[in-house]
Amino acid sequence: MKKTRALLPLGEFEMLVLLAILQAGDGAYGSAILEQVHQRGGRSVARGALYVTLERLDAKGYVASRTEAGPPVRGGRPRRYYTVRPTGLALLRRSLEALGRMREGLELGLKHS
Amino acid sequence: MKKTRALLPLGEFEMLVLLAILQAGDGAYGSAILEQVHQRGGRSVARGALYVTLERLDAKGYVASRTEAGPPVRGGRPRRYYTVRPTGLALLRRSLEALGRMREGLELGLKHS
DNA sequence: TCTCAATGCATACATTGTTGGCATGAAGAA
DNA sequence: TTCTTCATGCCAACAATGTATGCATTGAGA
Incomplete structure (x- = not known):
């Protein structure tokens, strides 16, 4: 961690990355994270x-983040x-919950959650 | 509509606004939309x-958008x-589905959907 | 040695996110 | 009527996020 900036809402890609790190679990390093974003997020960056x-x-x-022997x-x-810190997790939850509430009652016919 | 630009992923706030318009339904004008974002999105902009x-x-x-007598x-x-056009709806779905897949299997303990 | 693949990072620029304040016009107070 | 106050919409400016290219490093294997 470098400095401590604002506590603004997470951007769209930031959410994806945070989730990707969680999905990658222990092996969350660059390529693995990217792979998650690609697979699940259905997007190539x-x-x-x-x-x-x-x-x-x-x-x-x-x-x-910790730099470990490969x-x-x-x-x-x-x-x-990389690992998600409590603050990040909390913010991620907030963002997802907001989206959840925003969606309540709407019939969007999504293929997934 | 002014011009037709790229087909990039929706930003976080853009998703909220799109959803807010849908929630507001017929009465989706500025203040009503803002109210939805504020209430459901739990955020004041x-x-x-x-x-x-x-x-x-x-x-x-x-x-x-159509300008109608108030x-x-x-x-x-x-x-x-304002109303959401098919293209917008489709993109919104895509974004939400991506987030959904990204979340699959994770135990985040969200209070809502 | 030479080349390749895997990583990480720096640079640069495009798109989004956000605020504050200006402008208009009707309603209601003075 | 004149002044003040809302309710709306919009514009200018600036901060933060999103994204692509490309450089550098370092073992492995030819």
């Missing part, structure tokens, strides 16, 4: 886009793993 | 923020009513 967002989420204290296949070279 | 967003959604063809209490002065 450039790696750079992800890293910039991760950096910003980090700066706001919503995620934490798997042997990778020659043990380090990777940067 | 300046009127200007809403109008700018509506304008942009309009420019992208996601919403349509109620007698208002001396019949006109109001601008």
